[in-house]
Amino acid sequence: MRVHVLQVAYGDDEPLSERVQRVAALVAEQQGADLVVLPELWAPTGFGYRGWAAAAEPVDGPTITAISAAARSIGAFVHAGSIIEAAAPGADRGPEGRGLWNTSVLIGDEGEPLLTYRKIHRFGFAAGEPDLIEAGDEQVLAEWETAAGPVVAGLATCYDLRFPELFRSLAEQGANLFVVPAAWPAARVEHWRLLGRARAVENQAVMIQCNTAGTHAGVTMGGHSQIVSATGEVLAEAGDNEAVLVADIDVAAIEQYRATFPVLADRRL
Numbered sequence: 283m284r285v286h287v288l289q290v291a292y293g294d295d296e297p298l299s300e301r302v303q304r305v306a307a308l309v310a311e312q313q314g315a316d317l318v319v320l321p322e323l324w325a326p327t328g329f330g331y332r333g334w335a336a337a338a339e340p341v342d343g344p345t346i347t348a349i350s351a352a353a354r355s356i357g358a359f360v361h362a363g364s365i366i367e368a369a370a371p372g373a374d375r376g377p378e379g380r381g382l383w384n385t386s387v388l389i390g391d392e393g394e395p396l397l398t399y400r401k402i403h404r405f406g407f408a409a410g411e412p413d414l415i416e417a418g419d420e421q422v423l424a425e426w427e428t429a430a431g432p433v434v435a436g437l438a439t440c441y442d443l444r445f446p447e448l449f450r451s452l453a454e455q456g457a458n459l460f461v462v463p464a465a466w467p468a469a470r471v472e473h474w475r476l477l478g479r480a481r482a483v484e485n486q487a488v489m490i491q492c493n494t495a496g497t498h499a500g501v502t503m504g505g506h507s508q509i510v511s512a513t514g515e516v517l518a519e520a521g522d523n524e525a526v527l528v529a530d531i532d533v534a535a536i537e538q539y540r541a542t543f544p545v546l547a548d549r550r551l
C-alpha cells in the first residue's frame with residue numbers, strides 16, 4: 283500500500299476557499315497513491331480559533347466535497363484531515379450544546395465519505411477546543427483490503443497522540459495502523475516525533491502522522507510529519523516546510539512481526 287502524506291503549509295494570508303482549491307489540486311496530483319493523508323484543520327486553520335464558527339461546515343460541505351472529487355479523480359482513499367464540523371439543523375448538538383466538533387473524514391477511492399472521527403481529547407486546556415467544541419466520544423476504525431492483506435486503521439487527531447490508552451484500545455480492536463493528522467506546534471515538535479514512534483513500537487503498528495507547516499495565528503507549526511513502521515523505523519520524515527512524503531507499507535510484514543515478537547500477548551492487567 284503506497285501512502286502519500288501531504289504536509290500542507292499555510293499562513294494567515296491565504297483565504298480559506300483558495301486553500302481548499304489548492305489542496306484539492308495537490309491531492310489530485312497524487313497519482314499512484316493508495317492512501318493520501320492531509321493534516322488536521324488545514325482549511326479553517328489549527329489555531330485560528332476565532333474563525334472556527336464561521337468556517338464550520340457539515341461533512342458534505344465544500345471542503346470534503348472538493349477533496350472527495352480529487353480522491354475520485356485518482357482512485358485513492360483520502361484521509362481528508364479534519365474540519366470544524368457543524369451539526370445539521372435540528373440534529374443533536376452534543377452534551378455541551380455547541381454543535382461543533384473537530385472531525386476527521388476518511389474518503390473512499392470512489393470519492394465517497396466512508397467514516398468520520400470526532401477528536402476525543404480537546405486541546406487548549408481552559409481555552410481553545412474545550413471552550414469551543416464538543417469532545418468526540420467514539421473510537422473509530424476503518425478496514426479495507428490491500429494486496430498484502432487487510433488494513434485496519436485506527437483514527438486519532440493531534441493531541442490524542444498524548445493518550446496511549448486510546449491507541450492501545452484501537453490496537454485491541456484490531457488496528458494494525460494508525461492515522462494521526464495534526465496542527466502540532468514547533469515548540470513541542472520533539473514530543474510529536476517521539477510519541478509517534480512510541481505509539482508505533484508499543485502497539486507494533488504502523489504510524490502515519492501528517493502535521494501542518496508554516497505560521498498562522500501567531501503559532502509556528504512543527505512539520506516533521508512521519509511514517510513509522512511497526513518496528514519503530516522512520517520510513518519517511520518531512521522537514522519544516524510543505525512536503526509530500528511517500529512510503530510503501532507492507533501490511534503482511536506487520537502481522538509477521540507481531541507473530542515473531544508477540545509482546546502484546548504478555549500483557550498483565
Ligand SMILES: O=C(O)CCC(=O)C(=O)O
Nearest residue numbers: 405440441465466467470
Ligand atoms: O499536544 C500538543 O502539544 C499539541 C496538540 C495540538 O496542538 C492540538 O491537538 O491541536
